[in-house]
Amino acid sequence: MLSVLDVKAQRWFVPILSPGRALPLQRSISPTVYPELVDFLRLDFKEPFGNKDAMASASKIEWTDQTWNPVTGCTKISPGCKYCYAEILAGRLQRMGAPGYENGFGLTLLPQRLDAPLKRRKPTVWFVNSMSDLFHEKVPFEFTDAIFETIKATPHHRYQLLTKRPERMEGYFKDRVAPPNAWLGTSVENRKHGVPRIAVLQRIASHVRFLSVEPLLEDIGFLDLTGISWVIVGGESGPRARPMKAEWARSVRDQCARAGVAFFFKQWGTYGDDGIRRIKRANGRKLDGCTYDHMPA
Numbered sequence: 001m002l003s004v005l006d007v008k009a010q011r012w013f014v015p016i017l018s019p020g021r022a023l024p025l026q027r028s029i030s031p032t033v034y035p036e037l038v039d040f041l042r043l044d045f046k047e048p049f050g051n052k053d054a055m056a057s058a059s060k061i062e063w064t065d066q067t068w069n070p071v072t073g074c075t076k077i078s079p080g081c082k083y084c085y086a087e088i089l090a091g092r093l094q095r096m097g098a099p100g101y102e103n104g105f106g107l108t109l110l111p112q113r114l115d116a117p118l119k120r121r122k123p124t125v126w127f128v129n130s131m132s133d134l135f136h137e138k139v140p141f142e143f144t145d146a147i148f149e150t151i152k153a154t155p156h157h158r159y160q161l162l163t164k165r166p167e168r169m170e171g172y173f174k175d176r177v178a179p180p181n182a183w184l185g186t187s188v189e190n191r192k193h194g195v196p197r198i199a200v201l202q203r204i205a206s207h208v209r210f211l212s213v214e215p216l217l218e219d220i221g222f223l224d225l226t227g228i229s230w231v232i233v234g235g236e237s238g239p240r241a242r243p244m245k246a247e248w249a250r251s252v253r254d255q256c257a258r259a260g261v262a263f264f265f266k267q268w269g270t271y272g273d274d275g276i277r278r279i280k281r282a283n284g285r286k287l288d289g290c291t292y293d294h295m296p297a
Contacts, residue, residue, distance in 0.1 A: 080189030235269030243271035
């Protein structure tokens with residue numbers, strides 16, 4: 001297994017933007033339309049410049065505190081990827097000359113970011129690779145080992161690892177043990193591609209397993225929630241967003257209630273519960289008049 005220093009010694013570095021170069025944040029992305037993108041851009045802009053608390057800005061993703069991106073870029077494998085917000089942001093960052101995005105949305109390993117959580121003493125929930133998929137086929141397991149070295153070295157933090165490739169996650173943990181502060185999750189956007197991922201996740205030993213049912217693209221029917229601790233549901237946002245129907249979200253919520261699983265309703269997205277298109281923030285986060293912010297115990 002490679003240590004962080006071993007990995008940094010490899011030639012996986014990406015050139016870093018010179019300190020002091022300003023990025024036109026307000027002119028590039030509207031915070032009312034893409035608040036998550038503004039958040040990610042701020043984190044990635046500050047991160048390489050040696051700021052003592054480089055990733056301390058509160059994340060606008062409702063179910064996490066911070067994002068940590070030692071890998072950026074990905075490839076699309078299912079309908080949930082069709083209008084990927086990370087791809088949109090990566091393209092903007094590339095055009096602006098931001099560090100870490102010289103390849104746009106091409107998969108890029110960034111070992112200079114491996115130790116970011118080590119610098120933060122306050123217990124924090126980290127969403128790992130909001131701009132990629134840690135279990136993408138092009139991410140070497142040696143690099144994943146280095147990421148988990150940081151996770152194990154910071155037991156005061158919790159880490160959320162979400163993938164659309166649970167089969168590769170399962171392969172990784174075949175001869176490794178997930179640390180107790182690592183939450184393992186998979187995306188479930190529809191019946192054909194998303195629901196089968198649940199069974200794969202259930203085979204992986206983990207203190208917390210979770211599902212991100214976002215964007216919810218259809219009624220996904222009955223869910224076997226055995227061994228699942230947490231379910232997030234949300235509609236799609238963005239200029240090409242596909243609407244989510246209220247009955248689809250209710251079905252998941254009610255199944256979680258019956259199974260005793262924590263339920264988190266993240267957002268309606270671009271379309272509200274009435275099917276009308278609005279700015280995401282105007283549609284809010286309430287399902288049947290209630291806010292669901294439940295987290296795993």
